[in-house]
Amino acid sequence: MRMYDIIKKKQSGEELSTEEIDFFIRGVTDGDIPDYQISALLMAIWFRGMTTRETCDLTFAVRDSGEKLDFSAIDGIRVDKHSTGGVGDKTSLVVAPIVASYGVKVAKMSGRGLGHTGGTVDKLEAIDGFRTTLSEEEFIAQVNRIGLAIVGQSRQFAPADKKLYALRDVTATVDSMPLIAASIMGKKLAADDDCIVLDVKTGSGSFMKSVKESRELARLMVDIGKSAGKKMVALITNMDRPLGHAIGNSLEVAEAVETLKGHGPEDLTSVCITLAGRMLSLAGKGTPAECEKMAERAISDGSALKKLMETVSAQGGDARLIAEPANFRKAQYAYAVKSRAEGYIAKVDTEAYGIASLLLGAGRNTAEDKIDHSAGVILRKKTGEFVKKGEEIATLYAGDPALFGAAEERLLSATVIGREKPADEPLIYDVVE
Ligand code: URA
Numbered sequence: 001m002r003m004y005d006i007i008k009k010k011q012s013g014e015e016l017s018t019e020e021i022d023f024f025i026r027g028v029t030d031g032d033i034p035d036y037q038i039s040a041l042l043m044a045i046w047f048r049g050m051t052t053r054e055t056c057d058l059t060f061a062v063r064d065s066g067e068k069l070d071f072s073a074i075d076g077i078r079v080d081k082h083s084t085g086g087v088g089d090k091t092s093l094v095v096a097p098i099v100a101s102y103g104v105k106v107a108k109m110s111g112r113g114l115g116h117t118g119g120t121v122d123k124l125e126a127i128d129g130f131r132t133t134l135s136e137e138e139f140i141a142q143v144n145r146i147g148l149a150i151v152g153q154s155r156q157f158a159p160a161d162k163k164l165y166a167l168r169d170v171t172a173t174v175d176s177m178p179l180i181a182a183s184i185m186g187k188k189l190a191a192d193d194d195c196i197v198l199d200v201k202t203g204s205g206s207f208m209k210s211v212k213e214s215r216e217l218a219r220l221m222v223d224i225g226k227s228a229g230k231k232m233v234a235l236i237t238n239m240d241r242p243l244g245h246a247i248g249n250s251l252e253v254a255e256a257v258e259t260l261k262g263h264g265p266e267d268l269t270s271v272c273i274t275l276a277g278r279m280l281s282l283a284g285k286g287t288p289a290e291c292e293k294m295a296e297r298a299i300s301d302g303s304a305l306k307k308l309m310e311t312v313s314a315q316g317g318d319a320r321l322i323a324e325p326a327n328f329r330k331a332q333y334a335y336a337v338k339s340r341a342e343g344y345i346a347k348v349d350t351e352a353y354g355i356a357s358l359l360l361g362a363g364r365n366t367a368e369d370k371i372d373h374s375a376g377v378i379l380r381k382k383t384g385e386f387v388k389k390g391e392e393i394a395t396l397y398a399g400d401p402a403l404f405g406a407a408e409e410r411l412l413s414a415t416v417i418g419r420e421k422p423a424d425e426p427l428i429y430d431v432v433e
Contacts, residue, residue, distance in 0.1 A: 003027065003037045010044040018057045025061035029160045035167060042164065042173045050178035052223060058178065059224050062186025065160035071107055071192035073140050077283045078105045080193040081275055082184060084217070085117035087205040087354035088242035091272050092120045092150070093256035094264070097307035098276040098298045100147035104283040107143045108150040109157070109191055113363045113371075115169070116205070116354030118252065121152040122363075126250035126328070126373035130317030148311045158187045175207050177217050185224045195231040195282035197275060198222070202429060203240030205350025211236060211429050218432040231282045236429040237271055241383045242353055244268035248362035248376015248397065254325035260305040267427055269299075274428055331374040331397035335404040339387040343417040348383055352414030356407040360398040372399050377411070384422055 001023045010016060016024075024041060027033035050058065071078055079099060083089050096106045110120035110132075121132045132152040134142065142149040161183050168174045188196055198221055201207075202214035218234035225232035244265045246255040258264050259272060277292035285291050298304040309319045321327055357363060361372030374397060381393045393415065396407050 003033055003041070007037065007040045007044055010041060010048055013048045015051055016054055021054065021057040022061050025058070025065055025160045028163050029065040038164070039167050039171045039173075042168055042171060042176075042179065045179060046173040046176040049176075052220065055178040055181055055220060056224050056227055058182040059185045059189065060228070062158050062160045062164075062182050063189040065186075066158050066190065067154075067156040068190045069109075069136070069192045071140070074105050074107060074143050076103065076105045077195065078107055078193045079195040079197070079279045079283045080106065080108060080188065080191065081197045081199065081279055082188055083199040084180070084184065084201050084207060085114055086201040086239045086243060087117060087350045087357075088244050088247045088252065089118060089199075089201070090123060090244065090246070090252040090256040090268070091199065091275055093123065093253060093308070094259050094268070094272040094304075095276040095279060095295075096148055096150065097260065097311065098272070098295050098304040099279045099283070100311075101298045101303040101307045102280060102285060102294060103147060104280060104285065105143050106148045107139065107191070107193070108148070109153050109187075110150055111153060115174075116351045116358060116363070118247070118249070118354070118363065120150065122371055122373075123249045123252050124150060124317070125371075126253050127312055127317040127321055130312060131315045134315070142314050146307070146310050146314060148307060149315070150311065153187065158190050161186050177213070177220065180207060181217060181220045181224060185221050189225070189228050189230070193230065195279070196225055197278045197282060198232070198234035199271075199275060200234050200236050201239035202236055203238055203350060204348070205242065205354060206239040215430060215432065218430075222432050232433075233278050233282060234432040235274060235278065236432070238425055238427050238429065239350055240425060241348055242350055242379060243271060245379045245382070246376065247353060247357040247379070248360070249371065249373040250328040251374075251376045251378060251397070253321075254328060257305070257308070257322055257325045260299060260308060262299050270427055278431075329374050331372070332399050333397070333401045333404070335396040335398075335401070335408070336392045337394040337396060337408050337411055338390050339381075339393050339417065340389065340412060341417045342387065342389045343419050344386050344421045345381055345383050345393075346416045346418035346420070346422045348416070349414035352410050353377065353379075356396075356410040356414070359407045359410065360396055360403050361400075375399065377407075384424065386421075387417065
């Protein structure tokens with residue numbers, strides 16, 4: 001088999017066979033195919049797409065490219081949740097403890113920030129001492145003992161995706177539906193969960209910009225998961241505005257804790273309750289509506305917050321920061337971004353908000369960059385709210401005041417102010433079962 005022929009075949013819009021896809025992924029994993037040929041095939045896939053059968057084959061080949069986890073030593077039903085990536089998306093920190101507080105096991109492998117989007121592992125590392133690397137034995141023992149553990153993905157896990165993602169990132173081929181589906185589901189299926197709830201973000205802050213595309217991606221990923229024997233559901237949620245008010249690592253942990261205390265922003269709380277409800281329901285705890293009530297109860301009676309504190313302590317983190325997030329180390333400098341016009345915030349470019357936070361030090365430009373965990377943005381006004389000229393719309397936090405200028409420009413040029421109050425948009429567009 002020759003890589004040249006595979007590239008040519010896809011370039012002509014033909015369907016690749018299972019053997020050709022396996023040959024490609026094996027070559028990517030073993031380092032036998034040069035980057036220029038991998039990139040050429042990625043670009044051909046970006047233009048020509050893939051059938052569902054090809055995408056399933058690609059996903060399974062990515063899953064099988066490295067080690068797989070064996071969770072059979074975990075007692076009880078294992079449920080995971082995965083977001084396709086957003087801005088201000090701290091839902092995992094809220095929903096995982098809610099679900100675990102009902103005895104459903106959450107053995108969570110999370111990612112770091114990608115581009116303008118944040119990652120749960122970076123957020124958890126904002127908690128002093130928190131270990132995001134545990135041995136497999138420690139991980140499984142913790143899940144059995146307290147119901148929840150959250151770690152980063154190990155290097156041996158779906159290594160083909162690591163290579164493919166790095167090349168997609170520099171060849172403008174990230175936003176391809178089959179490539180996204182195979183990347184996300186290849187990694188998810190290498191873990192050994194019984195049920196998976198997908199949070200497919202849609203809008204200006206996500207990889208999928210329209211509800212139609214997001215629905216297609218959700219359908220594709222649900223079908224892939226089902227064909228691998230998993231119970232699946234996908235929610236399509238709004239990312240045309242950041243979720244909550246906080247963007248940046250320790251700021252987001254603090255907001256997640258406030259949400260677990262029952263004082264979180266309405267949008268974040270509502271998405272978390274729906275996600276947690278679906279996770280509990282897939283795990284057999286009741287109908288989605290009954291399980292949403294259970295999720296609300298875990299917040300109001302404090303059991304979910306207690307579960308997060310237990311998890312943080314078990315992984316070496318300072319649980320006093322969870323009890324009192326005001327104790328998080330503060331950024332050295334703060335800066336108020338003031339509106340240059342009067343009117344309603346008609347819409348925002350959420351991706352640019354994520355980039356503004358990244359520019360302040362909360363994210364990475366290259367994989368090697370170090371994150372400033374206290375940097376980021378607190379939004380004082382969100383889409384639909386009225387602002388006066390000169391009124392503060394956001395506070396920026398950074399360790400170097402020289403970073404404020406570029407972030408302020410990004411934020412202001414990403415905020416459209418109009419005379420009309422914009423129509424309310426749904427937070428959750430659809431559920432794909
Ligand atoms: N998240 C992933 O893991 N992969 C993608 O391709 C997009 C988002």
